[in-house]
Amino acid sequence: MNLDDLTRTSGEWLRGAGPESDIVICSRIRLARNLATYPFTNRATRSDKTEIEREAKAALAKTSFQLEYLDVHALNPLDRQFLVERQLISRELMQSEGPRGVAIGPEENMSVMVNEEDHLRIQAVHAGLSLYDVWEQINLLDDQLEQQLDFAFSPQLGYLTACPTNVGTGIRVGVMLHLPALVQTREIEKVFRALHKINLAVRGLYGEGTQAFGDFYQISNQQTLGKSELELIKTLNDVIPQIIEYERRARKDLVDNRRQNLHDQVSRAYGVLKTAHQISSEETMHLLSSVRMGINLGLIDDLEIATVNELFIHTQPAHLQKIQGRHLEVDDRNEARAQYLRSRLSPGPDPRTN
Amino acid sequence: MREKCQRCTKPATYHITDIDGGKVREHHFCDEHARQHLSPQEETEQTGTTPTAAPASSKASSRAAKEPPAAEKRPCPYCQMTFAEFRNAGRLGCPHDYEEFRNELLPLLENIHDETRHTGKFPRRAPDSTERQTQMIELRKTLKQAIDVEDYELAARLRDQIRTLEQEAGR
Numbered sequence: 001m002n003l004d005d006l007t008r009t010s011g012e013w014l015r016g017a018g019p020e021s022d023i024v025i026c027s028r029i030r031l032a033r034n035l036a037t038y039p040f041t042n043r044a045t046r047s048d049k050t051e052i053e054r055e056a057k058a059a060l061a062k063t064s065f066q067l068e069y070l071d072v073h074a075l076n077p078l079d080r081q082f083l084v085e086r087q088l089i090s091r092e093l094m095q096s097e098g099p100r101g102v103a104i105g106p107e108e109n110m111s112v113m114v115n116e117e118d119h120l121r122i123q124a125v126h127a128g129l130s131l132y133d134v135w136e137q138i139n140l141l142d143d144q145l146e147q148q149l150d151f152a153f154s155p156q157l158g159y160l161t162a163c164p165t166n167v168g169t170g171i172r173v174g175v176m177l178h179l180p181a182l183v184q185t186r187e188i189e190k191v192f193r194a195l196h197k198i199n200l201a202v203r204g205l206y207g208e209g210t211q212a213f214g215d216f217y218q219i220s221n222q223q224t225l226g227k228s229e230l231e232l233i234k235t236l237n238d239v240i241p242q243i244i245e246y247e248r249r250a251r252k253d254l255v256d257n258r259r260q261n262l263h264d265q266v267s268r269a270y271g272v273l274k275t276a277h278q279i280s281s282e283e284t285m286h287l288l289s290s291v292r293m294g295i296n297l298g299l300i301d302d303l304e305i306a307t308v309n310e311l312f313i314h315t316q317p318a319h320l321q322k323i324q325g326r327h328l329e330v331d332d333r334n335e336a337r338a339q340y341l342r343s344r345l346s347p348g349p350d351p352r353t354n
Numbered sequence: 355m356r357e358k359c360q361r362c363t364k365p366a367t368y369h370i371t372d373i374d375g376g377k378v379r380e381h382h383f384c385d386e387h388a389r390q391h392l393s394p395q396e397e398t399e400q401t402g403t404t405p406t407a408a409p410a411s412s413k414a415s416s417r418a419a420k421e422p423p424a425a426e427k428r429p430c431p432y433c434q435m436t437f438a439e440f441r442n443a444g445r446l447g448c449p450h451d452y453e454e455f456r457n458e459l460l461p462l463l464e465n466i467h468d469e470t471r472h473t474g475k476f477p478r479r480a481p482d483s484t485e486r487q488t489q490m491i492e493l494r495k496t497l498k499q500a501i502d503v504e505d506y507e508l509a510a511r512l513r514d515q516i517r518t519l520e521q522e523a524g525r
């Protein structure tokens with residue numbers, strides 16, 4: 001797999017399709033699995049990890065999912081960061097040591113990390129609210145892997161994981177939402193509190209460092225033991241439409257009561273993104289969030305949601321550096337980011353061909 | 355001042371300040387939830403790095419400094435991890451640790467998940483057919499609930515899962 005080719009595309013999950021895609025970016029499920037006959041990754045020796053990787057690679061290659069394996073250990077730091085920005089690997093896998101990798105499926109809908117916190121972290125993602133489809137896919141991949149690998153499993157405790165917070169199903173069901181209106185009207189706190197009460201976790205999506213990432217929030221289960229996968233999925237699937245409804249109502253409120261302010265905010269955001277000559281990552285996220293909402297409310301009509309979604313990823317540091325084909329310090333990145341945004345947002349022929 | 359963890363009933367030992375979209379937000383968590391919170395969202399789970407924030411309560415630091423009880427120093431015969439080490443690192447050493455430290459882990463599991471019994475997927479190669487039966491019982495119960503609330507999409511999926519299991523049992 002040539003990572004440079006990926007700089008011109010984005011994963012299917014970012015293309016702004018799927019049910020409720022004005023608010024739901026994507027649905028994601030991961031399963032944590034470990035091979036029964038090795039220590040967990042944190043206690044595994046280098047030769048254990050080599051063996052685990054060998055077994056995993058062989059099993060992954062035999063599935064029907066056309067997964068391509070990337071040796072993360074052999075990648076340079078920029079490429080590792082690039083994979084993190086694309087959400088194909090975790091920061092943990094980026095920063096850890098020793099034999100490890102990731103198998104990536106077509107359109108970036110599936111990925112399997114090897115020698116992360118658990119030996120296997122299987123992940124599937126689709127655009128929009130589509131948890132049951134995602135489950136069907138990942139369950140099938142898990143079945144196929146299990147025909148070749150002995151997973152650590154106990155009848156009472158289920159799939160055994162390095163951290164007891166994942167034991168049982170090993171499942172994390174997550175839905176990523178764009179909630180700019182709830183953030184603006186400050187109603188989001190109420191939503192968070194309600195979700196915590198029913199044992200769901202909410203976290204902001206982070207870009208560089210710990211800066212919040214354009215009003216995106218991921219809602220996911222915390223409990224993994226004592227409920228079936230479908231029960232946990234159903235919990236999420238039942239609650240998400242309510243949050244969508246709150247966000248829609250908050251947007252309608254903004255349109256009804258603050259239309260001029262809203263229009264002004266959206267147009268300024270769009271204007272800055274189209275014309276700036278230096279722009280930080282945080283400001284970009286912040287403005288793109290307004291623009292994204294503006295498109296969904298019909299205040300901007302010459303820009304696709306898919307483009308905005310893609311810009312959230314492509315304006316991150318490793319992406320910019322790979323697009324430019326050279327190393328960039330922070331200041332240079334801010335210039336390169338502004339230049340890239342101008343080229344993608346200005347009308348006329350695609351300046352990328354210049 | 356003792357504050358409770360905002361996710362569970364344990365005392366909060368970490369006080370974390372997040373800057374979120376320009377807004378400053380205070381969080382109060384127990385060790386477990388602090389670690390969970392500090393690992394960024396799913397796809398960038400940063401679980402390898404345990405929280406660097408210093409425990410705010412002096413109780414937590416003195417507890418960590420104290421000698422662990424003898425039972426917690428018994429190493430797992432396979433990976434040599436002790437329960438005391440697990441307490442510090444938050445990660446177990448090998449699958450057998452769930453057996454080795456069962457008594458110490460069960461209260462923890464109950465605290466985290468409210469449950470101590472797996473009712474989800476079983477590997478198809480799971481040797482014990484009584485387990486398959488328990489799972490069937492559970493699935494049928496969920497199926498009935500799904501039909502009761504007219505969630506036919508879920509019901510259809512559960513029915514498929516039950517059929518698959520039945521076929522395997524008859525194999």
Ligand SMILES: [Zn+2]
Nearest residue numbers: 359362384387
């Ligand atoms: Zn807690």
Ligand SMILES: [Zn+2]
Nearest residue numbers: 430433448451
């Ligand atoms: Zn062990």
